[in-house]
Amino acid sequence: MRSWSQLTLREKAILGWGKLRRFCLVHFRPRHVEASIARRRGQCDRTGACCNLLFACPAYTAVPLPTCRINRHKPRVCRIFPIDERDIRDRDIISPDRPCGFSFAPRREDADGLLPND
Numbered sequence: 001m002r003s004w005s006q007l008t009l010r011e012k013a014i015l016g017w018g019k020l021r022r023f024c025l026v027h028f029r030p031r032h033v034e035a036s037i038a039r040r041r042g043q044c045d046r047t048g049a050c051c052n053l054l055f056a057c058p059a060y061t062a063v064p065l066p067t068c069r070i071n072r073h074k075p076r077v078c079r080i081f082p083i084d085e086r087d088i089r090d091r092d093i094i095s096p097d098r099p100c101g102f103s104f105a106p107r108r109e110d111a112d113g114l115l116p117n118d
Helices: 009-028 030-038 076-080 085-094
Strands: 040-042 102-104
Touching: 009 030, 009 076, 009 085, 030 040, 085 102
Parallel strands: none
Antiparallel strands: 040 102
């Protein structure tokens, strides 16, 4: 997993924008979030990368197993991560060598060729 000091300024900006985007989506666009999550496939592989986006979450512990110490009370943004493909791209900046266990089925419009690829 890459540390903050290993990231470029551009990568830091991408991760910062991602944090803000997810916060806004979760709190102001719940239907968009629900539709995106309906396309989500797979499961969490507990890599811990999502807990280290932009900064290391103080509730995350990697030992003995990657775990959230406040799992029952963690923020909604954390519970529903990843919201869409952009979140997986953000996560891959931090941990490019260990893939996320989640993926997303194409949007129905994407499959019909009505929207450009994300």
